[in-house]
Amino acid sequence: MPFGINETMGQYSELFMLLAAGTYTVAFIAFAWDLAKSSKALHAIDLKAAQAGEPAKVPAAAGVGSRAASGVDGPADRAERPSSSASGPAAGGGVVTAGADMKYAAERRAPARVAVALTILGAVIHGAGVVTRALGAGRVPWGNMYEFLTTGAFVAIAVFLLVLIRRDLRFLGTFVVGLAIIMLVAASVAYWTPVGHLVPALQSYWLIIHVSIAVLSSALFTLTFAMSALQLVQSHRQKTVAAGGEDKLRFMRLVPSALSLENLSYRINAIAFIGWTFTLMFGAIWAEKAWGRFWGWDTKEVWTFVIWVVYAGYLHARATRGWTGTRAAWLSIVGYLCVVFNFTIVNQFFNGLHSYSGL
Amino acid sequence: MSERVNVKKKTSAPAEASTVSSAKADAALPSLGPKEMLRWAWTQLTSMRTALFLLLLLAVAAVPGSLFPQRPANPSVVTQYIKDHPDYGKLLDTLQLYDVYSSVWFSAIYLLLFISLIGCVVPRAIAHYKAMRSQPPRTPKRLSRLPEYGTLIIPADAGIPASDAIRSAAGVLKKRGYRVEVRDDDGARPSLGAERGFMKEVGNLVFHTSLIGVLVSVAIGGLFGYSGQRILVEGDTFVNTLVGYDQFTPGTNFQSSQLQPYSVQLDKFDITFDRESQGKFGQPIDFSAAVTTKENPDAPAKKETLKVNDPITLGGTSIYLTGNGYAPVVTIRDGDGNVAMQGPVVAKLQGDNYYSSVVIKVPDAKPEQLGFQGFFLPTAFVTDQGVSFSGDPELFNPQLSLNSYYGDLGLDSGAPQNVFEIDVKDLTPLNARNLDAGGITLAPGSTYTLPDGKGSISFDGVKRYVGVDIHHNPGQLYALIFALLAVAGLILSLYVNRRRAWVRTGMHEDGRTMVEYGLLARGEDHRLAGEAAAVRKLLADEWNLDGGGQQGSGHQSQQTPSSLDDNGAGTPTPAGPAGPDKDQ
Ligand code: HEM
Numbered sequence: 001m002p003f004g005i006n007e008t009m010g011q012y013s014e015l016f017m018l019l020a021a022g023t024y025t026v027a028f029i030a031f032a033w034d035l036a037k038s039s040k041a042l043h044a045i046d047l048k049a050a051q052a053g054e055p056a057k058v059p060a061a062a063g064v065g066s067r068a069a070s071g072v073d074g075p076a077d078r079a080e081r082p083s084s085s086a087s088g089p090a091a092g093g094g095v096v097t098a099g100a101d102m103k104y105a106a107e108r109r110a111p112a113r114v115a116v117a118l119t120i121l122g123a124v125i126h127g128a129g130v131v132t133r134a135l136g137a138g139r140v141p142w143g144n145m146y147e148f149l150t151t152g153a154f155v156a157i158a159v160f161l162l163v164l165i166r167r168d169l170r171f172l173g174t175f176v177v178g179l180a181i182i183m184l185v186a187a188s189v190a191y192w193t194p195v196g197h198l199v200p201a202l203q204s205y206w207l208i209i210h211v212s213i214a215v216l217s218s219a220l221f222t223l224t225f226a227m228s229a230l231q232l233v234q235s236h237r238q239k240t241v242a243a244g245g246e247d248k249l250r251f252m253r254l255v256p257s258a259l260s261l262e263n264l265s266y267r268i269n270a271i272a273f274i275g276w277t278f279t280l281m282f283g284a285i286w287a288e289k290a291w292g293r294f295w296g297w298d299t300k301e302v303w304t305f306v307i308w309v310v311y312a313g314y315l316h317a318r319a320t321r322g323w324t325g326t327r328a329a330w331l332s333i334v335g336y337l338c339v340v341f342n343f344t345i346v347n348q349f350f351n352g353l354h355s356y357s358g359l
Numbered sequence: 360m361s362e363r364v365n366v367k368k369k370t371s372a373p374a375e376a377s378t379v380s381s382a383k384a385d386a387a388l389p390s391l392g393p394k395e396m397l398r399w400a401w402t403q404l405t406s407m408r409t410a411l412f413l414l415l416l417l418a419v420a421a422v423p424g425s426l427f428p429q430r431p432a433n434p435s436v437v438t439q440y441i442k443d444h445p446d447y448g449k450l451l452d453t454l455q456l457y458d459v460y461s462s463v464w465f466s467a468i469y470l471l472l473f474i475s476l477i478g479c480v481v482p483r484a485i486a487h488y489k490a491m492r493s494q495p496p497r498t499p500k501r502l503s504r505l506p507e508y509g510t511l512i513i514p515a516d517a518g519i520p521a522s523d524a525i526r527s528a529a530g531v532l533k534k535r536g537y538r539v540e541v542r543d544d545d546g547a548r549p550s551l552g553a554e555r556g557f558m559k560e561v562g563n564l565v566f567h568t569s570l571i572g573v574l575v576s577v578a579i580g581g582l583f584g585y586s587g588q589r590i591l592v593e594g595d596t597f598v599n600t601l602v603g604y605d606q607f608t609p610g611t612n613f614q615s616s617q618l619q620p621y622s623v624q625l626d627k628f629d630i631t632f633d634r635e636s637q638g639k640f641g642q643p644i645d646f647s648a649a650v651t652t653k654e655n656p657d658a659p660a661k662k663e664t665l666k667v668n669d670p671i672t673l674g675g676t677s678i679y680l681t682g683n684g685y686a687p688v689v690t691i692r693d694g695d696g697n698v699a700m701q702g703p704v705v706a707k708l709q710g711d712n713y714y715s716s717v718v719i720k721v722p723d724a725k726p727e728q729l730g731f732q733g734f735f736l737p738t739a740f741v742t743d744q745g746v747s748f749s750g751d752p753e754l755f756n757p758q759l760s761l762n763s764y765y766g767d768l769g770l771d772s773g774a775p776q777n778v779f780e781i782d783v784k785d786l787t788p789l790n791a792r793n794l795d796a797g798g799i800t801l802a803p804g805s806t807y808t809l810p811d812g813k814g815s816i817s818f819d820g821v822k823r824y825v826g827v828d829i830h831h832n833p834g835q836l837y838a839l840i841f842a843l844l845a846v847a848g849l850i851l852s853l854y855v856n857r858r859r860a861w862v863r864t865g866m867h868e869d870g871r872t873m874v875e876y877g878l879l880a881r882g883e884d885h886r887l888a889g890e891a892a893a894v895r896k897l898l899a900d901e902w903n904l905d906g907g908g909q910q911g912s913g914h915q916s917q918q919t920p921s922s923l924d925d926n927g928a929g930t931p932t933p934a935g936p937a938g939p940d941k942d943q
């Protein structure tokens with residue numbers, strides 16, 4: 001039998017969610033400020049360089065420049081791709097100042113530090129919100145759309161912060177924090193649900209396993225989506241600059257080269273793909289337990305499968321001549337759009353056995 | 360067979376090899392005979408590009424099945440959909456869009472994909488088997504051109520000659536999981552080639568092969584499995600024979616002898632409703648069916664509990680709790696005064712709080728057959744406008760409200776009828792709200808006498824019923840095993856790194872032993888630098904050198920501080936390929 005409901009806890013939880021969203025909003029502003037400020041600083045460096053008579057737009061890191069210029073992204077060039085070593089931060093006039101290995105550079109970015117600190121604070125409050133929700137409902141906090149969103153946003157932030165320990169992904173800050181804010185707002189505005197028991201169909205330990213892995217993989221896909229989108233912008237920018245065009249998106253210099261973005265998002269996508277494979281499998285096992293068949297092409301199953309196949313396609317693309325780089329990035333983006341579609345539209349508007357969105 | 364050539368090329372890089380050979384075939388296209396055409400088609404089909412294309416196509420093709428109602432899941436919805444969309448409903452049917460996953464085009468895509476998969480996996484497995492048994496590649500002439508390169512110097516007083524150094528280096532690498540071959544160990548410039556990470560490709564092959572396994576398991580389930588449904592009112596017993604089912608879907612190769620005649624009796628069905636939360640007040644939070652089972656007619660009876668997410672397994676089948684509702688118990692007497700029907704009537708859920716529809720057909724009533732149609736409400740409320748609804752899922756104020764008819768029910772014609780529907784077209788109404796007699800409203804224990812001496816109906820009480828699904832799928836276990844294998848293979852494939860390492864040693868004129876090493880990754884490998892550092896440290900420890908981390912030079916390093924190539928001018932350079940072939 002499920003534990004009792006504790007409405008007070010539920011109310012605390014909502015308060016925490018609100019506070020977290022507020023804190024994130026300030027963090028978001030700080031991240032945006034960081035980009036703007038650095039953009040200005042970079043511009044100043046450019047001006048100085050120009051005055052000194054140096055050509056400001058010479059691709060700095062050799063790897064970056066040559067790839068952008070050649071535009072050939074076959075598997076053959078994998079060996080050429082620097083496997084490890086840093087083509088360190090470039091001098092003033094480079095296309096990209098961020099390090100290829102996304103390690104923290106020496107220079108201090110005060111607004112970025114403030115932003116990260118605020119994000120951590122927000123995450124702590126957010127975590128309290130998730131925990132109190134769980135306590136209020138007496139079960140895992142992912143049993144309806146409201147909870148998927150609030151818990152999912154927390155996991156996305158947590159994963160982002162964890163990756164930040166090892167890699168300087170602060171350039172993703174506006175994106176990830178912005179997304180978390182959207183998720184929290186959507187949860188409270190469009191999907192608000194009071195604490196409640198689970199319907200019998202969801203009362204299974206498979207809910208804990210299957211959904212937690214799904215949420216975690218989705219959080220990882222969120223990061224790679226952001227990186228792939230930036231990769232497309234960056235690669236366009238690198239090409240423009242390499243061809244002698246004007247650099248219109250200076251702040252993108254804080255973002256690593258398209259190739260480094262591609263490589264890191266590949267690694268994260270690989271983890272997320274394994275996670276999604278487990279999601280699919282555990283979903284099938286659960287479906288067998290609940291409905292007597294492990295696969296029945298239910299709407300939700302279809303979309304989970306489609307997402308899996310798209311990311312399998314992505315992994316293949318990375319090994320197919322002519323499909324790495326930009327095209328692979330597009331596949332990663334399409335995959336993520338499917339994840340979002342599966343979560344929003346499919347949960348709400350399609351009737352299937354998975355009609356447990358709690359609406 | 361020249362296919363062999365192809366295979367050999369794939370040894371080095373499967374994806375590229377097939378592209379290269381298909382490009383060649385492209386060029387030669389005009390003069391192809393039928394045999395070459397076939398070969399060309401095969402090469403195309405098994406190329407990486409085609410696999411990618413088919414994968415994406417599969418993803419796209421799966422989508423319409425979620426947009427349109429599907430016949431296997433919901434035949435009646437499909438019929439309704441076609442009726443509702445006269446303009447294109449039929450067209451979609453012709454395109455098999457109501458049965459996407461068994462449609463010709465969907466099947467074609469996944470079959471092509473799996474043929475491509477086989478055509479891809481088999482040559483790669485052969486090639487990999489050979490690669491695993493062959494020696495590591497020859498030592499490149501200039502190790503300094505490898506992405507990871509470094510040198511170590513063993514001081515003269517250590518007394519380790521070049522040949523000993525290479526042997527101990529071999530030991531170090533072997534311990535680290537490399538397959539090692541020492542070359543020319545008694546020569547002036549001994550070297551070793553080492554390779555590790557064969558499990559990467561093995562994992563990849565296991566992954567892809569297991570996908571075939573999953574597909575075959577699913578097919579076996581479709582061939583030899585079966586499934587069926589049955590509604591059981593409290594007190595009812597189901598016996599696992601064909602007639603025991605309300606609905607039965609056999610697999611293609613099903614034989615009725617497969618059914619083991621076990622029995623399941625529903626003793627009691629309990630529901631717990633949510634009485635705590637505001638938003639979900641009255642929602643069911645627990646279903647629990649107490650049943651008595653027997654493996655076969657003579658076996659001892661066994662008490663079990665059937666719940667959602669917790670099926671019972673019996674006689675090779677699994678029994679699932681999939682639905683439930685109320686079954687009002689009625690007694691109907693006919694115009695002659697005899698009991699024409701007595702028992703529970705399964706009420707079909709229609710709305711909130713178990714608002715359910717009831718259809719009663721009484722073919723045995725004489726002189727005229729009787730029919731009833733209406734609703735059952737567990738907790739009846741009537742609004743000011745006279746609309747009745749159910750205020751709670753539990754039996755606080757149960758009510759049957761019915762219209763009645765008499766005439767020929769049409770059951771004798773032999774045409775199958777849905778028990779939950781009654782066609783009143785040819786019947787004469789007896790009771791309805793718009794008639795003088797009005798509708799029938801019954802509370803438990805009450806009896807209503809039909810007008811015109813047509814008989815009577817008594818509402819005796821209420822029972823609960825459950826819907827169970829019964830499934831037998833012999834492919835299921837295999838599907839699970841292959842899926843687990845696939846994941847294991849996937850993890851190996853993505854996380855094992857395939858690496859090559861070479862070490863070369865030589866004696867300096869001043870008696871020091873010079874060691875240089877280089878590493879090369881095959882494929883994506885962001886940890887190659889870490890590996891190089893680890894190897895360096897192991898080697899340094901082996902020879903008790905300190906500063907294992909000092910002299911390593913990174914990627915494409917230009918300076919080769921004490922490399923033998925620079926220092927040992929005059930020493931004959933060992934035979935070997937001119938520089939590493941990075942594509943290997
Ligand atoms: C049912 C369809 C398929 C699925 C779901 C699938 C999925 C995958 C996945 C997830 C990977 C990455 C993980 C790994 O390396 O094991 C992969 C890699 C690979 N697949 Fe497939 N695959 C399919 C069909 C094929 C076919 C038909 C071919 C041959 C043309 C193929 C050739 C390869 C190769 C060569 C790799 C290694 C790529 C690399 O070097 O990174 N696959 N596949």
